[in-house]
Amino acid sequence: MGAEMKEIVRLERITKVYPNGIIANDGLNLALNEGEIHAIAGENGAGKSTVMKILYGAEMPTSGEIFLDGKKVKISSPKVADSYGIGMVFQHFMLVNQFRVYENVFFGIEKRNRIGCLDRKWMITETKNLCQKYGMEIDPLAITGNLSVGMRQKVEILKVLARKARIIILDEPTAVLTPQETEVLFRQLRSLRGDGKTIVVITHRLKEIKELCDRVTILRNGKNCGVYDVNSISESEISKLMIGNSLSAPALKRPLSKGQTAISVQNLFVKGRGGKPAVDHVSFSASDGEILCLAGIEGNGQREIVKSLVGLGRRYEGEVSILGQNIKGFSVSSIRKLGISYVPEDRLKTGTDPLASIYDNIITPIVDKESFAGFLKRKKLMKRAEADIVSFGIKGTPKQKISMLSGGNMQKVIIARELGGTPKIVIAEQPTRGVDIGAMRFIHKKLLEMRDRGCCIILISADLSEVFALADRILVIHDGSIAAEIKDPSTTNEEQIGRYMLGIGEAEAAS
Amino acid sequence: MGSLLSKRFVAFREKEKSYFKSQASLTFVNEAIKTILIIVLCFVAVVTIISVASKDPISALKAFFFGPFTDTYSIEQISEEALPLIFTGVAVCIMNKAGQCNMFVEGGFFLGAFLSAWLAPELAGWPSALIPLICIVTSALASGLIGYLPAKMKSSLHISEFVTSLMFNYIVFWVVMFLLHDFASDPDVANKTKYLESFMKLPVLDEDTGFSIAIFVAIVVAVLGWVFIGKTVWGYRLRMTGDNEEFARYSGINTGRVIVSSQVIGAVIAGIGGAGLMLGGSRYYRFEWSSLPNYGFDGFVIAIMANNNPILSIFASFFLGYLRVGASKMSVLSDVPDQVVYIIQALIIIFFGAKLAIRFVKRRKQKASKKEVTP
Numbered sequence: 001m002g003a004e005m006k007e008i009v010r011l012e013r014i015t016k017v018y019p020n021g022i023i024a025n026d027g028l029n030l031a032l033n034e035g036e037i038h039a040i041a042g043e044n045g046a047g048k049s050t051v052m053k054i055l056y057g058a059e060m061p062t063s064g065e066i067f068l069d070g071k072k073v074k075i076s077s078p079k080v081a082d083s084y085g086i087g088m089v090f091q092h093f094m095l096v097n098q099f100r101v102y103e104n105v106f107f108g109i110e111k112r113n114r115i116g117c118l119d120r121k122w123m124i125t126e127t128k129n130l131c132q133k134y135g136m137e138i139d140p141l142a143i144t145g146n147l148s149v150g151m152r153q154k155v156e157i158l159k160v161l162a163r164k165a166r167i168i169i170l171d172e173p174t175a176v177l178t179p180q181e182t183e184v185l186f187r188q189l190r191s192l193r194g195d196g197k198t199i200v201v202i203t204h205r206l207k208e209i210k211e212l213c214d215r216v217t218i219l220r221n222g223k224n225c226g227v228y229d230v231n232s233i234s235e236s237e238i239s240k241l242m243i244g245n246s247l248s249a250p251a252l253k254r255p256l257s258k259g260q261t262a263i264s265v266q267n268l269f270v271k272g273r274g275g276k277p278a279v280d281h282v283s284f285s286a287s288d289g290e291i292l293c294l295a296g297i298e299g300n301g302q303r304e305i306v307k308s309l310v311g312l313g314r315r316y317e318g319e320v321s322i323l324g325q326n327i328k329g330f331s332v333s334s335i336r337k338l339g340i341s342y343v344p345e346d347r348l349k350t351g352t353d354p355l356a357s358i359y360d361n362i363i364t365p366i367v368d369k370e371s372f373a374g375f376l377k378r379k380k381l382m383k384r385a386e387a388d389i390v391s392f393g394i395k396g397t398p399k400q401k402i403s404m405l406s407g408g409n410m411q412k413v414i415i416a417r418e419l420g421g422t423p424k425i426v427i428a429e430q431p432t433r434g435v436d437i438g439a440m441r442f443i444h445k446k447l448l449e450m451r452d453r454g455c456c457i458i459l460i461s462a463d464l465s466e467v468f469a470l471a472d473r474i475l476v477i478h479d480g481s482i483a484a485e486i487k488d489p490s491t492t493n494e495e496q497i498g499r500y501m502l503g504i505g506e507a508e509a510a511s
Numbered sequence: 512m513g514s515l516l517s518k519r520f521v522a523f524r525e526k527e528k529s530y531f532k533s534q535a536s537l538t539f540v541n542e543a544i545k546t547i548l549i550i551v552l553c554f555v556a557v558v559t560i561i562s563v564a565s566k567d568p569i570s571a572l573k574a575f576f577f578g579p580f581t582d583t584y585s586i587e588q589i590s591e592e593a594l595p596l597i598f599t600g601v602a603v604c605i606m607n608k609a610g611q612c613n614m615f616v617e618g619g620f621f622l623g624a625f626l627s628a629w630l631a632p633e634l635a636g637w638p639s640a641l642i643p644l645i646c647i648v649t650s651a652l653a654s655g656l657i658g659y660l661p662a663k664m665k666s667s668l669h670i671s672e673f674v675t676s677l678m679f680n681y682i683v684f685w686v687v688m689f690l691l692h693d694f695a696s697d698p699d700v701a702n703k704t705k706y707l708e709s710f711m712k713l714p715v716l717d718e719d720t721g722f723s724i725a726i727f728v729a730i731v732v733a734v735l736g737w738v739f740i741g742k743t744v745w746g747y748r749l750r751m752t753g754d755n756e757e758f759a760r761y762s763g764i765n766t767g768r769v770i771v772s773s774q775v776i777g778a779v780i781a782g783i784g785g786a787g788l789m790l791g792g793s794r795y796y797r798f799e800w801s802s803l804p805n806y807g808f809d810g811f812v813i814a815i816m817a818n819n820n821p822i823l824s825i826f827a828s829f830f831l832g833y834l835r836v837g838a839s840k841m842s843v844l845s846d847v848p849d850q851v852v853y854i855i856q857a858l859i860i861i862f863f864g865a866k867l868a869i870r871f872v873k874r875r876k877q878k879a880s881k882k883e884v885t886p
Contacts (some may be wrong), residue, residue, distance in 0.1 A: 312761065333763030342761065350761050355754040364751070364762045371744045378742070 005033035007070075008198055009055065009167060014064035016050050016222075022406075024050040025061070026222035032167070037189060037199040039209045039230070042219035042242055043436035045406045048202045051219070052169045056088040057081035087160030088169040091176070093152055097145030102127040104144050105158045130161055135191055149297065150181035157188070168192065169200040174208060178297065179464070179498035186212050204242070204437070206235040220244055243437055254452055256472045259288030262425055262456035263309065267318040270304040272480065278304040280480040281318070288424075291447065291457040293467050296477035297501050302460050303345075305477070306427055309458070310342045311335040323424065336365070339424035343414055343431050345460075351414045352402055359385045359398035362417045384420075392416040393442060408435040415443055419450065426450060429460045444469060464494045476500035542818070549862045550830075556858050557851070564847050571845035578840030579833055585840065587717075590726045591792050592832030593825075595620065597729040598784025599810025600817060600824035601736045602777040607819045608740055609773030610753035611665070612673045615658050617807025618680035619778040621800070622657065623650030623785025625687045625704075628798030629695040631712070631790065632705035639710040643790045650786035651779045657683060658778020659771065666767040672774060684803055691798065703797040712790045725791020729825075732780060736821035739776075749773055781807060812856060815863045831856070 009032040016025040025047045032038050040048045053059040055066065057075040066073050068084055075081050078088075095104045106123045113119040127140035136154050138147075144155060153173065160168050170189075174182045189199050189212065201213060209216050210230060218225040218241040225241045263286040272278030279301045286292040294302045307313030308320055311332040320327055322338055336342075344350045352361050363370075363381045370377045370384070385398040394412045396405055402413060411431070419426065428447065432440040447470060451457055461467050467474060467489075474486040476497060484500040486492050561575065562568040579585045602616045627646035634642045661675035697705045709715065713723045740746040752759040752769040759766050784806070789795050813831065817823035838852035 310761075331763075331765065332760060333765065336763040344761055349755075350757045353751050353754040353758050356750070360747070360751070363747075364764075367744050367747055374743045374745060376742055376744055376747060 005036065007031050008034040008068070010067040011051065011055065012065045012067065014051055014054060014066075015062045016047075016054060016059065017062045022404075023222050025054070025064075028064070028219070028222070028224050030217055030224065031227070032198055032200060033215070034166075034198055035193060035196050036214040037193050037201065037212055039213040039216040040200060040202045040219060041204060041206075041209055041216050041238060043204060043438070044408055044434050045436055046219040046242070047222040048219050049171055052088065052171065052200065052202055055081070055167075056086055056169060058088070082163045082165075085164060085166035086169070087163055087165030087167070089153065089156040089160060089171065089173065091172045093156055095144050095152060095155060097143075099144055100140065101138055101142050101144055101147075101155055101158075102140040104155055105130070105140075105162050107159070109163060126162070127158065130158055134158075134161060134195075135188070148181075149176050150178075150184060153177070153185065154188070165197070167198045167200065169202070171202045172204075173201065174203070174205065176298075176462070178501050179495050180502060182208070206238055209238060210235060218242055239437070253448055253470070256290055258290050259454055261285050262288050262323055263458070264321045265305070265309075265318070266320075268305065268308060268320060269317040270301075270308065270313065270480075271315070272304075277480050279308075279316070282477075282481055283318075284475055284482065284485075286456050286458055288454045288456050289451060290472045291451050291459055291470050293459045293461060293471035293474045294477055295461065295464070295467055295474055295497055295501060296483075298462065300477050300501075301480040302429075302477050304480075306342075306429060306458075306460060309427060310340065341365075341418035341421070341423035341426045343418050343426070343428040345429035345433075347407065347410050347414065347434075352410060354403045356402060357399050358389065358394065358396050358402050358405070358413055361402050361413050362388050362398075362420070364417060365421060388416040388420050392420075392446075393439075408439040411435050411443075412439055415446065419446055422453075422455075423450075424455060426455055426457045427460075428457065430462065431459070432461075432463065432466060440466075464497060467497070468494070478503045545866055546816075549859070549866065552862055553855060553858050557855055560851065560854060561841075561847055564851070565845055567845060571841050571847045574844040575837040575841040575847075578844065579836040581840075585836055587722045588836045588839075589829060589832040590722070591794055592835045593828040594726050594729055594791060595784055595788045595806040596809055596813050596828035596831055597726075597733055597825055598780055598787060599807050600813030600828055601733045601821045602780040602784070603810040603814040604817065604819045604821050604824055605736055605740060605749070605780070606773050606777040607814055608753045609749045609769055610756065611662075611770060611774050611777075613658070613661060613676045613774045613777060614673060614807065615661060615676035615679055615774070615778050616781040616810050617803055617805070618676070618683040619654035619658055619781030620785040620788075620807050621680075621803060622683050622687060623654050623782035624789045624800070625691065625695070625785070625798050626650045626653055626782075627786035627789045628704040628707065628795075629690075631707055635708075635711070642711050643713045643786075646790060647783055647786040650782040652782075654782025654785070655775050655779040658781075659775050662771040662774035662778075665774070666770040676774075680803065680807075688801070695798075697797070700797070702801070703799040705797070707789070707796045713787070721793025723791040723793075725787045728787055728791070729784070732783065733821045733825050736780070740821065745769075745772070781810075812860055815867070816859065831859075 011028060011030040014025050014028040014030070015023070017023050028047070028051055030051065040052065042048045050059060054061045055075065057078045057080050060076065066075055073084060075084065075086070081087070096107065099107070102120075102123045105127050111119040111122045124140045131138055131140070136158065138151060138154055138158070144152060147155070153176070157168070173185060177185060193199055201208075203209060213230050215227060216230055216233070216238065217227045218238060220242060265285065266283050268279050268282045269277060270279035282301070282305065284292075294305065296302050304313055308316045309322070311327065311330055311334070314329065322335065322340065325338065327335055327338075348354055359382065362385045366381065366384060367376065370380045382398060388394070389396065389398065392412050392415060394416065395409050402410060405413070411434070415431065426447070431447070432443050435443070444466070447457055447459070459467070459470055471489050474489055474497065475482050476484040476486070478501060483503060486497070557575070558572060561571050565571040579589055599616050599620060606613050627650050630646050630649055631642055634645060637645075657679060661672045661679055664670040664675050665672040691702060691704070695704050697703050713725050713728070715721055715723045740749065748759065748764045749769050751762065751764060752766045756766055759769070788806075789798060809831070813824050813827045816827040816830070834855055835852050838849040838855070841847050841851070842849035
């Protein structure tokens with residue numbers, strides 16, 4: 001970091017208003033220096049992704065100007081951004097899994113030889129050169145789908161580098177990485193900075209801002225709340241600016257008081273694709289009043305375990321008992337009647353009816369009860385919906401279309417629906433993904449409240465800080481089986497869990 | 512934190528409630544304006560076509576737009592035209608709301624019409640109040656039973672109901688033709704069922720025009736359909752399944768049952784429609800169709816215009832009926848052939864389809880932008 005920092009990008013008075021009335025960016029001013037790692041921090045919904053997408057040409061601002069190297073530019077599409085040397089790595093990778101690495105790297109900018117055919121040799125050599133130059137170890141001929149998440153992210157970065165980017169934007173890059181992979185990524189980014197590249201990291205993780213970045217711009221409600229040298233500001237100050245007022249302390253977890261066994265899984269075996277089992281003879285149990293966390297990298301079997309618990313995956317071997325009853329062959333509704341609530345991972349695809357109103361989405365579990373001769377008791381249902389909206393702090397009215405809500409609010413609707421009744425068992429998959437800190441704290445508090453009231457909670461989460469905040473016991477799932485059982489989370493840390501998740505490190509005896 | 516929230520929200524909610532209420536009514540007005548605009552566009556197109564096609568466009572247009580109101584016979588004709596459309600429209604509305612694309616409305620209607628026309632004369636000795644009732648029930652049951660087949664194939668075997676229902680239309684058509692030819696035909700007249708005396712048909716309100724209660728049966732069916740979709744538990748499950756099947760399944764809704772029942776209900780309504788057409792009004796006295804009459808497919812036009820709302824289907828049907836009567840008046844009183852109405856119908860489909868396409872593209876864009884912002 002030199003003393004003389006040259007400004008490379010300036011965004012002036014950027015405003016973005018979406019057609020449904022949501023103001024994502026409100027007169028934002030932002031400046032990036034050459035050769036720095038700059039964090040754009042803020043809660044989910046603060047407008048961080050939007051303003052960077054505007055810089056990348058994926059969105060057009062309602063008003064405002066962009067200056068590159070002091071000259072005003074109009075970035076009307078990602079292609080234009082590419083030509084200006086701006087590249088972006090999204091959180092949801094845009095890779096074709098069936099392609100080889102070099103095909104993905106040069107996707108859209110394929111080199112053709114004189115007769116117009118693809119010059120594969122050139123592309124493969126170029127990919128190798130790029131890898132060497134930037135210190136990455138990836139086989140250009142590897143099939144992208146077979147790589148780990150961390151490696152695939154590297155391919156995304158290679159894509160950006162192949163397009164000769166000077167400015168690299170990364171959107172929540174560590175959301176999908178284990179602690180170990182995060183370290184590797186940080187090293188990579190630092191070396192890119194050493195090469196004179198400008199790195200922008202969109203994040204809400206305070207630790208990472210402190211660890212990796214030089215400067216931080218904090219956004220809140222679409223407005224810029226200040227640019228700071230990371231050295232001169234503390235984590236709590238950043239968090240204060242992100243939220244706007246002092247966040248109440250995270251809910252305290254009362255000591256564990258276990259009750260009876262609520263869920264018992266014996267020798268669960270679920271067939272997977274390509275001969276390998278998705279769940280390989282897993283056994284565990286969970287009791288009333290405890291939060292059991294299934295930690296693990298996506299795709300290691302947690303989904304299938306959850307599906308068999310909830311009744312969506314009926315083809316399995318082994319025994320799954322809920323509240324003493326073997327649920328083999330039970331339908332989803334009969335399992336729900338036993339007292340299970342389920343918060344699915346994907347809000348839009350499986351968690352809500354995106355075309356319907358908040359009211360329609362909240363009343364799903366009580367529709368049977370609050371009906372008379374097949375007719376919906378509208379008044380009662382509406383009252384219940386309104387009560388839930390108030391008690392869960394949802395910003396909206398019952399008749400409003402749920403698609404108009406922010407991600408955090410949508411998640412609150414789902415939580416209100418599933419936790420609103422008094423379920424005996426709650427299975428929550430990534431319940432606070434993409435949710436702002438205030439809502440996250442709220443959901444955590446609710447879960448802890450239910451745990452204290454004797455509810456059995458199974459939490460599936462990739463957010464290790466959430467795991468440590470909530471879990472009484474942790475089962476690390478790797479490759480379809482339990483890699484480690486941690487009966488007391490205070491005896492371990494994130495790095496250790498990360499190692500179990502990757503399948504390395506000494507595994508304790510599976511329960 | 513809890514008290515902070517409630518304080519915030521009590522202040523917030525007053526502002527919010529009125530804002531969102533105005534938003535909701537805004538969307539309704541928005542939709543209404545769009546629909547009116549489309550209708551105006553259609554009329555402009557009609558006027559243009561007729562001006563080109565006719566040597567005396569003004570009298571042709573007069574006949575088209577005002578003709579249907581000039582005498583009671585024509586007014587009654589509007590309701591006769593609307594009658595089958597309401598039934599098939601409502602049937603399609605219900606199936607669309609459940610996300611099912613079943614074309615058996617056509618075959619069910621056809622079958623219902625045939626069975627009623629065949630059965631009614633055979634029940635000649637029975638009390639005249641019962642005859643139409645029995646025919647309607649029979650048509651409903653038969654149509655429902657056959658409509659069950661593509662529905663069950665969809666829910667159990669995941670076979671596209673669109674394809675199987677289309678095929679069933681033809682199966683039903685040829686079976687009916689066979690039955691008509693070999694069994695049901697009037698011994699004195701070839702390929703037509705026996706004559707339907709007025710006592711066999713639905714009660715008539717006006718002797719001169721033959722205006723029967725059939726149209727009121729249709730309206731009742733439409734209202735029941737609307738109540739079913741919006742106000743019952745089963746209708747709720749149907750809507751959830753139609754909007755997002757995965758979500759419905761995750762919530763414990765038996766989506767298989769919803770898929771089957773929605774299509775059977777649609778087939779039943781279509782069957783009742785066929786019976787209602789034969790037994791109501793002055794137009795039909797024998798079943799003599801030798802090809803599919805397309806009322807089922809018209810149902811899709813109605814559903815598009817009515818935005819899958821059974822109550823709006825009533826209005827859409829009357830509107831389409833008015834256009835058809837206008838066209839036939841015009842063909843009688845001027846030199847423009849009444850096939851012009853098909854052009855108009857096509858334009859309606861195109862314009863309404865365009866409206867849907869715009870909405871679809873908009874929603875896709877919204878979803879895409881949402882996906883990145885909320886990981």
